[in-house]
Amino acid sequence: DTGVSQDPRHKITKRGQNVTFRCDPISEHNRLYWYRQTLGQGPEFLTYFQNEAQLEKSRLLSDRFSAERPKGSFSTLEIQRTEQGDSAMYLCASRALTGTKNIQYFGAGTRLSVL
Amino acid sequence: AQSVSQHNHHVILSEAASLELGCNYSYGGTVNLFWYVQYPGQHLQLLLKYFSGDPLVKGIKGFEAEFIKSKFSFNLRKPSVQWSDTAEYFCAVNAYSSASKIIFGSGTRLSIRP
Numbered sequence: 001d002t003g004v005s006q007d008p009r010h011k012i013t014k015r016g017q018n019v020t021f022r023c024d025p026i027s028e029h030n031r032l033y034w035y036r037q038t039l040g041q042g043p044e045f046l047t048y049f050q051n052e053a054q055l056e057k058s059r060l061l062s063d064r065f066s067a068e069r070p071k072g073s074f075s076t077l078e079i080q081r082t083e084q085g086d087s088a089m090y091l092c093a094s095r096a097l098t099g100t101k102n103i104q105y106f107g108a109g110t111r112l113s114v115l
Numbered sequence: 116a117q118s119v120s121q122h123n124h125h126v127i128l129s130e131a132a133s134l135e136l137g138c139n140y141s142y143g144g145t146v147n148l149f150w151y152v153q154y155p156g157q158h159l160q161l162l163l164k165y166f167s168g169d170p171l172v173k174g175i176k177g178f179e180a181e182f183i184k185s186k187f188s189f190n191l192r193k194p195s196v197q198w199s200d201t202a203e204y205f206c207a208v209n210a211y212s213s214a215s216k217i218i219f220g221s222g223t224r225l226s227i228r229p
């Protein structure tokens with residue numbers, strides 16, 4: 001499968017625990033994006049990377065959230081001290097720097113449930 | 116700030132009926148426009164896109180959309196829906212010069228009665 005891969009697909013955690021999600025973009029895609037989607041809503045932008053540089057962060061990304069892309073390939077999104085309001089689907093997308101303009105390809109997402 | 120409005124939260128149609136889903140966006144500059152579809156249990160997929168040129172764009176599975184700049188609209192249409200079109204449809208916008216985020220609407224759930 002050469003699409004965007006996310007792991008795990010589902011995560012159930014207790015309030016106050018830390019969780020980490022992983023995203024593997026399409027090979028050679030320079031840009032990687034994280035979105036959050038809650039029930040009945042469209043995806044909301046969280047942050048994006050160009051290679052290993054984090055270039056933009058949404059105000060939705062509180063201090064408890066951190067994202068990294070250390071080698072410009074896969075990325076991780078960590079949520080510390082989870083709250084019930086963090087329950088959502090976390091989506092990753094990637095796109096090439098050139099050639100396909102702004103077409104972002106999405107992974108299947110990680111569904112987080114905070115109990 | 117950019118925003119996207121989708122007027123219908125849930126649309127129910129019978130097979131072979133015609134479909135039009137409304138989408139309006141708010142942004143003063145040049146935009147890229149998208150419709151994404153999410154079939155039950157599957158990930159978001161690009162249905163069609165508008166970057167420039169002919170304002171009537173055709174996508175996969177017989178869908179098309181028309182960009183009307185004066186109305187800030189990008190409505191999705193299909194002349195005859197099938198049961199397999201049951202899905203959630205998201206309109207989205209990105210500022211033409213922006214490399215970053217896509218702004219999504221809240222989605223329209225389409226249910227097709229067989």
